[in-house]
Amino acid sequence: MMDVLGLLAHGFTVAGTPQNLFYCLVGALCGTLIGVLPGLGPVATISLLLPATYALDPTGAIIMLAGIYYGAQYGGSTTAILMNIPGESTSVVTALDGHRMAQQGRAGEALAIAAIGSFFAGCVGSLVIALAGPPLAGIAQKFESPDYFSLMLLGLVSAVVLANGSVFRAIAMILLGLLLGLVGSDINSGLTRMTFGFLQLSDGVNFVAIAMGLFGVAEVVSNLETRGEKKGQIARIGSLWPSMKTLLATKWAVMRGTLMGIAFGILPGGGATVASFSAYALEKKIARDPSRFGNGAAEGVAAPEAANNAAAQTSFVPLLTLGIPTSATMALMIGALTLHGIAPGPMVLTRQPDLFWGLIASMFIGNLMLVVINLPMIGLWVKLLNIPYRMLFLVILVISGIGVYSVNNSVFDVYLTLAFGLLGYILRKLDAEPAPLLMGFVLGPPMEENIRRSLIISQGDFMVFLQRPISLTLLLAAAALLISVALPFIRKRRVEVFKDESAI
Amino acid sequence: MNGAFWRGNIDFYCGLLLLSISALAIWTVSELDFGTAQEMGPAYFPLVVAGLLGAMSLFMIVKGLLTRGEAVGHIEVRPLFFILASFLAFGLLVQPAGLIIAIVTQVALAHFASPDTRVIESILFALGLAVFSAVVFVHLLGIPVSLFP
Amino acid sequence: MKVALGVLAGLSILASTGLASAQADWPRKPVTLVVPYAPGGYTDSVGRITARYLEKALGVSVVVENRAGAGGIIGTAYVAKAAPDGYTLCVCSVGATSVAPVAQKTDYDPMKDLLPISIVSTIPQTVIVGKSLPISNMTELIAYAKANPGKLNYGSSGAGGLMHYSVALFQVRTGTRMTHVPFKGGAPATAAVVSGEVQLSFTNMTDALPQMEADTVRAIAVTSVERSPFAPNLPTVAEAAKLENYSAESWNGIIAPAGTPEPVVKKISDALAKMVDDADAKKAMATAGATGVFTTPAEFKKRIGDELAQWAILVKEMKGGK
Numbered sequence: 001m002m003d004v005l006g007l008l009a010h011g012f013t014v015a016g017t018p019q020n021l022f023y024c025l026v027g028a029l030c031g032t033l034i035g036v037l038p039g040l041g042p043v044a045t046i047s048l049l050l051p052a053t054y055a056l057d058p059t060g061a062i063i064m065l066a067g068i069y070y071g072a073q074y075g076g077s078t079t080a081i082l083m084n085i086p087g088e089s090t091s092v093v094t095a096l097d098g099h100r101m102a103q104q105g106r107a108g109e110a111l112a113i114a115a116i117g118s119f120f121a122g123c124v125g126s127l128v129i130a131l132a133g134p135p136l137a138g139i140a141q142k143f144e145s146p147d148y149f150s151l152m153l154l155g156l157v158s159a160v161v162l163a164n165g166s167v168f169r170a171i172a173m174i175l176l177g178l179l180l181g182l183v184g185s186d187i188n189s190g191l192t193r194m195t196f197g198f199l200q201l202s203d204g205v206n207f208v209a210i211a212m213g214l215f216g217v218a219e220v221v222s223n224l225e226t227r228g229e230k231k232g233q234i235a236r237i238g239s240l241w242p243s244m245k246t247l248l249a250t251k252w253a254v255m256r257g258t259l260m261g262i263a264f265g266i267l268p269g270g271g272a273t274v275a276s277f278s279a280y281a282l283e284k285k286i287a288r289d290p291s292r293f294g295n296g297a298a299e300g301v302a303a304p305e306a307a308n309n310a311a312a313q314t315s316f317v318p319l320l321t322l323g324i325p326t327s328a329t330m331a332l333m334i335g336a337l338t339l340h341g342i343a344p345g346p347m348v349l350t351r352q353p354d355l356f357w358g359l360i361a362s363m364f365i366g367n368l369m370l371v372v373i374n375l376p377m378i379g380l381w382v383k384l385l386n387i388p389y390r391m392l393f394l395v396i397l398v399i400s401g402i403g404v405y406s407v408n409n410s411v412f413d414v415y416l417t418l419a420f421g422l423l424g425y426i427l428r429k430l431d432a433e434p435a436p437l438l439m440g441f442v443l444g445p446p447m448e449e450n451i452r453r454s455l456i457i458s459q460g461d462f463m464v465f466l467q468r469p470i471s472l473t474l475l476l477a478a479a480a481l482l483i484s485v486a487l488p489f490i491r492k493r494r495v496e497v498f499k500d501e502s503a504i
Numbered sequence: 505m506n507g508a509f510w511r512g513n514i515d516f517y518c519g520l521l522l523l524s525i526s527a528l529a530i531w532t533v534s535e536l537d538f539g540t541a542q543e544m545g546p547a548y549f550p551l552v553v554a555g556l557l558g559a560m561s562l563f564m565i566v567k568g569l570l571t572r573g574e575a576v577g578h579i580e581v582r583p584l585f586f587i588l589a590s591f592l593a594f595g596l597l598v599q600p601a602g603l604i605i606a607i608v609t610q611v612a613l614a615h616f617a618s619p620d621t622r623v624i625e626s627i628l629f630a631l632g633l634a635v636f637s638a639v640v641f642v643h644l645l646g647i648p649v650s651l652f653p
Numbered sequence: 654m655k656v657a658l659g660v661l662a663g664l665s666i667l668a669s670t671g672l673a674s675a676q677a678d679w680p681r682k683p684v685t686l687v688v689p690y691a692p693g694g695y696t697d698s699v700g701r702i703t704a705r706y707l708e709k710a711l712g713v714s715v716v717v718e719n720r721a722g723a724g725g726i727i728g729t730a731y732v733a734k735a736a737p738d739g740y741t742l743c744v745c746s747v748g749a750t751s752v753a754p755v756a757q758k759t760d761y762d763p764m765k766d767l768l769p770i771s772i773v774s775t776i777p778q779t780v781i782v783g784k785s786l787p788i789s790n791m792t793e794l795i796a797y798a799k800a801n802p803g804k805l806n807y808g809s810s811g812a813g814g815l816m817h818y819s820v821a822l823f824q825v826r827t828g829t830r831m832t833h834v835p836f837k838g839g840a841p842a843t844a845a846v847v848s849g850e851v852q853l854s855f856t857n858m859t860d861a862l863p864q865m866e867a868d869t870v871r872a873i874a875v876t877s878v879e880r881s882p883f884a885p886n887l888p889t890v891a892e893a894a895k896l897e898n899y900s901a902e903s904w905n906g907i908i909a910p911a912g913t914p915e916p917v918v919k920k921i922s923d924a925l926a927k928m929v930d931d932a933d934a935k936k937a938m939a940t941a942g943a944t945g946v947f948t949t950p951a952e953f954k955k956r957i958g959d960e961l962a963q964w965a966i967l968v969k970e971m972k973g974g975k
Contacts, residue, residue: 033640040645047692047719048646054705144850168560172522175557179529179550185724186546187835190757190813193546194532199727199760217587224583224618323863324844328691331840338698338859341940345863390620391629397587397614398607398633401594406647409718414595418588425584429577430518448549449837456834457806457850460542648685648718 008130011357015365020060024362027064028369031071032377038079038087038216039208039403042072043328050336058340059355063362065336069329070122070312070363074370077114077305082107082381083396085216087403089207089273089442090308092435093162093280095215097293097300104296108382109242113250113298114305115374121258121306122367125313128262129320130360134349136314137321140266145453146464150474151267152447155274157478158281159439161485164294170436173427177440178447180205188452200412208404209413210441213420214427214434216400220393221425242298250302253283257303261310266318271326272311273442279307285484313363320348320356513575516568522561529554586617602652603642607634679739679917683714686907687743689728691721695859695941699774699905700744702937703928710924724814725749726759729908733761737768737910739917744773745908748815751960756813756968763961768913769953771925772906774943777877778819779861780890781846781870782853791874791893794853798829805831808842808854816842819855819876819901822967826896846870857903858883859942876901883942904946906953918950 014020034045046065053061073090080091081098094114101110128136143151156174163170183194184204195201242250257279264275283303284293293300316333318324323345325331337344342352349356387395404417424434458464465471529550539545567573590613597606611630615621641647684707688700697719704715720728725748732743750763761767782788788797798805809817812835824830834851836842843860845851847869855876862883864870874890875881878900891899907925909918928934929947938945948956 034645037640040641040647043692045645047697047717050692050701051705051717141844141848144848168563169518172518172557172560172564175553175560176522176525178553179525179557182550182553185811187811187837188544189537189546190724190811191536191546193536193550194529196532199730202727203721217591221583221587221617224587225580322844322847325840331694331838332692334840335692335694335698335701338941339701339937341936343859343863343940343942346867346869347863388620390618390622391625393618394611394614394621394626394629395633397590398610398637401591401610402598402603402607402637402641402647405594405598405649406641406645409648409720411595411599414591414598418591418595421591422584422588426521427518429579430514430521431574432518444553451549452544453834453836455542455544456832460540462541648716 004131007353007357008361010353011130011359011361012364014059014354014358015063015361020063020358020362021365023056023060023064024067024366025369027067028071028366028373031068031073032075032370032373034068035072035075035087036078037075037403038083038085038212038400040406041088041208041329042069043332044407045072046329046332046336050332050339053336054339058337058342058352059358061336061340062333062355062359063366065333066316066359066363067366069333070309070366071370073309073312074115074118074374077118077301078111078381081110081114081301082385083216084219085396085400086211086438087208089211089438090276090304090311092211092215092438093276093304094301094308096162096280096435097295097297100294100296101298101301102385106296107385108378109246109298110301111378111381112242112375113247113302115371115378116247117250117254117257117302117306118309119367119371120254121261121310122313122370123364124258125262125265125310126360126363126367129314129317129363130357133317134321136266137317140318141322143267143470144468145450145457146468147470147474148267149447149450149454150465150471150478151274152443152450154474154478154481155277155443156440156447157481157485158274158278159436159443161281161284161481162277162293162439163433163436165431165433167485169432173432173434173436174440177437177442178444179440180210180437181441181444182448187449198412200410204445205441206404206407206410206413206416207442208407209416210420211438212400212404213417213422214424214437216396217417217421218424218428218434220396221421222428223389224393246298250298253299253303254306256282257306258310260303261307261312262314264307265311265314265326267326272308272315273439275307275311276304277439279303281481285481316359319344320359322346323348513568513571513573515564515571515573517576519561519564519566519568522557523565526554526558526561530558583617586613586615590614590617598649600653602650603637604634604651605653607637679914679920680711680713682740683716684711684739685716685718685741687728687732687741688717688719689721689725689731689743689745689749690719692719695776695857695903695943696725696744696746696905698941699938699943702934702941703744703773703907703925705937706928706931706934707921707924710927711920724753724811726753726757729767730760732908733766733910735910737912737914739909739913739921741910742770742921743767743908744905746905747903747960750906750908751957752813752815752818752964755961755965756818763957764954766911768909768911768918768950769957770907770909770918770921770950772904772946772948772953772956773925773928774938774941775877775902775904775946776858776941776943777875777881777902778816778855779858779865779872779881779884779887780853780855780874780876781843781861781864781872783846783849783851784869784871785849786852786871788853789871789873791888791890794873795827795829795894798827798831802830803832805853806834806851807831808834808836808845808851808856810839810842811835811837814839815901815903816855816857818964818967821971822899822901822963823855823890823894823896825967825970826899827894843870855901857942862942878902882944883939904956905943906948922950 076091077094080086080095084099086092086095098110160170260279261275264271283299315326319330533547533550536547537545538547590610594610608630615626690696708715729749735741843856929945
């Protein structure tokens with residue numbers, strides 16, 4: 001423990017040099033910018049800015065790139081809250097209550113809660129890497145295919161919880177999402193499925209296109225349609241700051257979100273997404289009045305934001321201690337380190353202590369910088385909402401268009417956004433929610449991949465999911481959650497049925 | 505038959521939409537190998553998912569036919585058409601004509617999506633957004649797209 | 654510094670005025686180097702190292718553009734169709750150039766639509782096995798696989814990739830049968846060997862090296878024709894398993910669209926010939942686990958032809974076997 005603190009102190013001397021502080025600031029600023037702009041995510045930005053880091057030393061470079069990554073997590077919530085456009089799978093749930101809060105004139109409050117929750121989670125997450133990085137990585141390594149399958153299943157059940165309307169429809173939307181997620185190449189056979197001959201679909205539907213279409217574009221269309229009924233109208237902006245009461249009310253939500261983020265963040269493949277969805281689901285589940293969720297509940301912003309930021313920090317654990325990337329962004333970090341002459345792997349900790357501890361220390365500094373940058377910005381963002389909607393929607397449209405194009409420099413993705421905008425609009429009219437669909441979309445591919453791999457290895461024995469303790473625990477959790485969701489629904493239905501009968 | 509059937513309700517149409525999507529999915533993967541539980545083929549998982557979705561959508565259709573249910577909300581064609589058209593225009597123009605023209609055209613079409621827009625404001629926003637995108641996306645972030653034809 | 658720049662500028666003016674044709678003027682604007690894979694991977698690293706060097710050598714900026722998708726096919730097809738003016742080049746790799754055209758449908762014929770300029774790096778695969786397995790060399794691996802048909806699971810980066818086909822070829826040649834467990838990319842497949850979920854894989858040297866150093870896996874051979882300088886103690890599969898001509902090596906090479914003018918190709922080729930000896934480029938390649946290489950356009954083309962033939966036979970055998 002003492003030597004960890006000593007090493008961390010050494011890390012601060014590395015991260016605290018003027019040039020490293022500068023790189024950290026540049027990274028945090030870039031990250032905030034691209035996080036706020038929908039479309040362009042950290043992967044695209046880091047690859048664009050990678051050449052700019054050639055001139056830096058490896059530690060400076062990785063500090064800057066890491067800053068972009070967690071900075072983007074801060075910025076991503078801004079667009080989700082203000083415009084209902086989730087740029088990343090982790091901010092989908094933030095949009096649910098965050099945007100409702102903005103519509104109620106509580107945008108400032110939502111943004112502040114998101115920033116403060118993220119800051120707390122980021123610091124705790126960094127501390128966890130410092131204190132327990134290697135043992136945590138060891139736990140992550142215990143996860144095998146059956147465990148991942150069960151984890152994904154738990155994630156899907158959480159997606160049912162976050163739906164506001166009927167459970168039946170939520171499940172149908174998840175299945176639709178799963179189906180959309182399966183478009184593209186099948187890794188087991190190399191064949192493409194459901195691509196209708198489009199080569200551009202062979203790697204699947206672009207997440208940004210589907211999220212922007214279902215949320216952003218569909219939202220603009222239905223807002224314009226209801227102008228007369230002033231549904232899209234944003235209420236008068238209330239106070240910029242959350243009251244002490246609201247802040248204290250979200251205290252536990254932030255803590256729980258942080259814990260979930262830390263736990264899921266170390267797992268490769270969709271860990272951060274599952275973390276933010278489950279954090280939201282948990283809050284809704286334990287809330288005294290779950291109907292507040294989806295109608296501007298502060299905890300619905302605080303918990304998932306804390307979770308995704310904690311996960312953003314702990315996702316560095318497998319990278320730094322095992323050399324295993326947990327996401328596309330982390331794969332890019334490996335590439336960056338390689339270009340700087342460092343082979344990431346189990347030896348980084350002993351061979352490059354400056355880099356390891358400097359990076360962790362920079363995460364504390366970076367999180368502090370982000371909260372200092374972001375809190376004063378809230379005033380500015382809220383002013384943006386004062387622009388009348390007849391002009392604001394033009395901004396949303398243009399930024400969405402260039403944003404989705406910039407992800408892969410692909411016109412095809414622009415057309416996809418259009419198509420999903422139409423689908424999203426129709427689904428809205430049919431009272432079907434897009435959030436569970438997106439969850440299915442994100443979790444579908446890893447779910448299929450892991451169930452197939454599990455069964456190849458177990459030679460077709462389904463019992464493998466029950467025999468492994470981790471998998472069994474996750475399955476039981478999923479079953480318990482599902483029952484707890486379905487019970488009130490079934491009870492309510494029975495009441496409704498009786499009502500109908502008595503009406504006849 | 506009650507009136508709800510003829511106007512259609514959200515359950516009925518939602519079921520219809522999902523049923524056609526799952527039928528389409530089943531049709532496209534039907535040529536692929538189904539495989540066994542041990543060696544799932546590329547069609548296994550999609551067929552299971554699409555089958556479940558199809559079953560649920562049939563249930564929705566039946567429910568929609570049998571109960572009064574909520575009617576589908578009013579659909580206004582104007583915003584839908586112009587917003588989608590503005591996206592299409594952006595996609596068609598961005599590579600051949602460059603970013604500036606693509607954005608200006610996009611805003612010009614979107615202008616007609618709402619009766620509230622005002623010509624002067626839209627022109628100003630079109631130019632402002634074109635300049636903003638050129639500076640931020642092309643200049644700062646280095647997106648490989650040309651500004652002019 | 655200023656003097657050097659002045660001299661350089663003077664030289665380039667001389668060079669550009671001395672030669673009249675537009676092609677000889679090349680390059681006059683930034684060159685785009687298409688990487689047909691997602692950023693962060695091994696090909697991406699090689700592409701960026703090459704771009705960095707070419708920028709110095711050619712005096713114009715060389716922009717890396719990632720056009721990922723379909724195992725490299727999308728980006729490669731994009732370059733095959735690009736204008737053959739030397740301003741769009743590809744950092745192609747063995748998968749999309751030599752394997753995919755025989756294993757699946759591609760929009761391009763590598764022998765007709767692409768103009769190979771030079772291989773810039775090669776990277777062997779390493780045969781790694783889990784530490785808990787009683788296998789420490791290739792002979793034992795073959796014996797174990799023969800005694801337990803179908804019991805050994807090998808991880809790959811996905812069906813049809815080199816990590817899959819190199820094992821498939823090995824099985825055909827040795828008469829063994831192992832179970833294929835595809836992963837989404839080489840890194841998770843390697844991680845699965847470390848955790849013991851699968852027993853072995855023929856993994857890229859880049860992914861294998863850090864694990865070998867940390868002693869989390871046992872490396873028993875390399876798949877290249879010659880031993881690798883990164884692990885000189887490891888025999889090749891060909892020598893250790895007595896499989897003549899067995900070779901599965903990943904390469905990355907600079908390829909232009911067919912029809913690119915000869916003088917342009919020569920300029921690029923000359924620059925790449927010098928890159929092999931460049932200290933910075935060498936060091937960067939080494940960290941990526943790759944070896945810098947130079948080939949003439951003719952040698953490169955012959956190699957692609959040979960590989961296409963080798964994989965075509967394998968694909969036929971695999972289809973026949975089912």
